[in-house]
Amino acid sequence: MDILFTGLLLGGTYALIAMGLNLQYGMARIMNLANGEFLVAGGFAAFWFFTAAGVSPLLTVFVVAPLAFAANWLIYVVFLRPLVRRAKSHGQLEVDAILTTFGLAFVLVGLKLAFFGGDYFSYSYLARPVTFIGETYALNRVVAFVAAVIICGGLWLWLNTTRAGISIRAIAVAPDSARLVGINVTRLSALAFALGGAVTAVGGALVSTFLTLDASTGVLFTLKALIIVIMGGVGDVRGTIVAALMLGILETFVATVFDPGLTLAAAYLLFVLILLFRPQGLFGRRQA
Amino acid sequence: MTGTETRNLALAVALFVAAAWLPFLGGAYLLTLGVTIAMYTVLATSWALFSGPTHYISLATAAFFGLGTYTTGLGIEHLDYWLLLPIAAILGAVLAALVGLATLRLSGVYFVIFTLGLAELIRQLVTWSQNVSGQKGLYVLTDLTEVHIYWQLLGLAAIVYLGGWLIGRSRLGFALRIIGDDEEVARHSGINTARAKILLFMVSGAAASVTGAILAPRYIYIEPALAFTPMLSFQVVIMALLGGTGRLWGPVVGVIPFTFLWEAISASFPNQTTLLLGVSFLVIVYLLPKGFVGLLVAIRQRLDAREGFA
Numbered sequence: 001m002d003i004l005f006t007g008l009l010l011g012g013t014y015a016l017i018a019m020g021l022n023l024q025y026g027m028a029r030i031m032n033l034a035n036g037e038f039l040v041a042g043g044f045a046a047f048w049f050f051t052a053a054g055v056s057p058l059l060t061v062f063v064v065a066p067l068a069f070a071a072n073w074l075i076y077v078v079f080l081r082p083l084v085r086r087a088k089s090h091g092q093l094e095v096d097a098i099l100t101t102f103g104l105a106f107v108l109v110g111l112k113l114a115f116f117g118g119d120y121f122s123y124s125y126l127a128r129p130v131t132f133i134g135e136t137y138a139l140n141r142v143v144a145f146v147a148a149v150i151i152c153g154g155l156w157l158w159l160n161t162t163r164a165g166i167s168i169r170a171i172a173v174a175p176d177s178a179r180l181v182g183i184n185v186t187r188l189s190a191l192a193f194a195l196g197g198a199v200t201a202v203g204g205a206l207v208s209t210f211l212t213l214d215a216s217t218g219v220l221f222t223l224k225a226l227i228i229v230i231m232g233g234v235g236d237v238r239g240t241i242v243a244a245l246m247l248g249i250l251e252t253f254v255a256t257v258f259d260p261g262l263t264l265a266a267a268y269l270l271f272v273l274i275l276l277f278r279p280q281g282l283f284g285r286r287q288a
Numbered sequence: 289m290t291g292t293e294t295r296n297l298a299l300a301v302a303l304f305v306a307a308a309w310l311p312f313l314g315g316a317y318l319l320t321l322g323v324t325i326a327m328y329t330v331l332a333t334s335w336a337l338f339s340g341p342t343h344y345i346s347l348a349t350a351a352f353f354g355l356g357t358y359t360t361g362l363g364i365e366h367l368d369y370w371l372l373l374p375i376a377a378i379l380g381a382v383l384a385a386l387v388g389l390a391t392l393r394l395s396g397v398y399f400v401i402f403t404l405g406l407a408e409l410i411r412q413l414v415t416w417s418q419n420v421s422g423q424k425g426l427y428v429l430t431d432l433t434e435v436h437i438y439w440q441l442l443g444l445a446a447i448v449y450l451g452g453w454l455i456g457r458s459r460l461g462f463a464l465r466i467i468g469d470d471e472e473v474a475r476h477s478g479i480n481t482a483r484a485k486i487l488l489f490m491v492s493g494a495a496a497s498v499t500g501a502i503l504a505p506r507y508i509y510i511e512p513a514l515a516f517t518p519m520l521s522f523q524v525v526i527m528a529l530l531g532g533t534g535r536l537w538g539p540v541v542g543v544i545p546f547t548f549l550w551e552a553i554s555a556s557f558p559n560q561t562t563l564l565l566g567v568s569f570l571v572i573v574y575l576l577p578k579g580f581v582g583l584l585v586a587i588r589q590r591l592d593a594r595e596g597f598a
Contacts, residue, residue: 083573096577099572099573106522106562106569107566107570108566109563109566110562110563110564110566111563113562114559114560223405261419262412262416264405264412275394
């Protein structure tokens, strides 16, 4: 029971992070391997504002989101759009995007190391116990979970009810046909990419309240988010949430029962099973 | 064999003989540099054997390398060193086959993600088993010196080049070039695409694993963080792409300058190597999409065209 709820709490924040990547990979069609770096940047901003000025991470989010949005929009327009234009095939774009975003990830890590050093950063925010059905949980995890649920819910509503949201989902399903029905694919892809970056950075600010981050942990989060997105089905919001919760519970289970050092191994096990048996994702349909 | 082939073969043999003389030129630093270059030449060339024609970016080099290192580390007390090298090759090929079976039937992205985490996964498992058994690191004590390691790596490089040349002429190499051009076409013309890709990935994995096994005596003390360092995978990708994967001799053209650059940067700015990796990736994508080889080919074409008009 304890494992289940702790896992759900962790999974909720994973869902938010993976949602950011899903917007970038599923909707904007760019495999962004620098995604985790924005998570660390968001976490770092929260840490800095909290230790320097005592600002709550929940408020920092409102600074982090627009900054990450702008940064990711710039990355899309400056680095990725030329690649989309020059790519002769989808495979070529994929290889180019992977190399470019790897490069960007390393540049970001390098800059962070140069300016802030390689130390772990953590701070104590809302580290109080709360009791729920006879078990105690850390308040910061609960708060992060609630915030993640609110943001995921808002995103889901936006994607399903607004014109821009529905258009972005149309691009995710059929990028070529979307253009034919008058959707501005170029502009909306940039929007989805920027939004994805912002969502992940907000996730980072929330995660930093209860996890210790350092300049080089970004890639681990990218990896987890990728596993979640593929498991849930690329471009599938509902699948992403279910997959994130599953991963959260599995990781908590492995960390509690076996060894906290084996969480990635657990995520990998899940990944291999998905690749072998349902490569199209939990709810995806097999492509013809 | 045609005239050009005989000439190329003679040139290659001459270069290898020249490279083998390096230890006699004296200078411990020169030899250390030689070992590093020979190691990356083997790793980058065998990487390009698979990733060049198929465009699948493998980040599993560190996993294979670490596997080989641990083969020597664990086996040296029980078996003869020369027996360990083929064992490392077999283990590398088996690991590559397993990874390939899980991912190579699917699109390239799955493969990249899977290989990206593979070294970290094995590292976690090794660390965990060491925690359980209470053993921390491994000592590899042999009477092999730097010179021996250098010559072994040169020998391995010769095998990799010869193997790559033979594969390029075989049905397998032909099949892979078609897969790289258009996998759909390859499938329709009756090529078992998954099998071809897995076979070549096994060759590449075996070579990287043997490299790790050869280098283990150099480290003397092996621990997971050293054997499975993720940086290695990225360095190999950059060197191979920088040189160009279109030709067998392409990667080494990238290995030599990048090794010097890397040594210079890590000597004067040890914290900026990550930044260097990042910038190199961007340079490759935006300025040198076909590597130095592509640049040379383009220059030669331009010269030929000018002569044609004159």
